[in-house]
Amino acid sequence: DADVTQTPRNRITKTGKRIMLECSQTKGHDRMYWYRQDPGLGLRLIYYSFDVKDINKGEISDGYSVSRQAQAKFSLSLESAIPNQTALYFCATSLGTGGFAGGYTFGSGTRLTVV
C-alpha cells in the first residue's frame, strides 16, 4: 500500500456541487498539507496542519476548507465547486521541523475537473 493515499484519483463534478477529497497516510507523520498544481504555476499550498488540533491557511485557501479527522487523515472540501478549481490536487506529509525532517511524501494526486 502507498504511504500516502488519495481518493478519488479522478473526479468530474458540476459547478456548485460540494466535493470532498480524502487523504490518509501510514507514515506516522504529524504534518499534512494540501497543494494544487496548475500548468505553469507549480504547486501552491492550500491548507496545512501540523497536528490534529492545528489547521492553517496557505496561499490560496479561498473556496476550500479542510478537516483533520485524525493524525492519519486530512480531507479537503470544495464547498461550491467552480471551473477554475479544475486542477491536480496533492496531499503531502512530513515529519516535524523542516530542515531536519527530510522531504515531503506526496500522494499520487486527485485530478479534479469542474464543468
Place this chain on the structure above:
Amino acid sequence: SQKIEQNSEALNIQEGKTATLTCNYTNYSPAYLQWYRQDPGRGPVFLLLIRENEKEKRKERLKVTFDTTLKQSLFHITASQPADSATYLCALDIGGYSSASKIIFGSGTRLSIRP
C-alpha cells in the same frame, strides 16, 4: 513575497551528458532547499535536501549546490539516461528550523534525455 524561478520550462540533452538545472530565489533567506522529481500524472518524489551551511550535496549521480550569496541552487545529473526524463522541482522553506517551517515550490523544469 517569496519567488522561486527555475531556469527554463524545458531542457533537452543527449544521453550521457550532464544535465544542469537552475533554481533562483528572491526575497528570502531559506535555511534549506529541496529538489523533487515528478513524473507525468504522479506526485513529486523527494530527491535531496541541502542546508544553508552546506555548499554541495551528492547522491549517486545527483549533485546539488547551494549558493546563499547568489540565491541560487544548481542541480546536476551526471551520465544522464533516458530514465532521468521527468520534471524537476525546486522547493525552499519559509520558516527555517522553526516549528512554522513549510516549503514553497518552483514551477519546475521538464528534462528530456534523448538516446
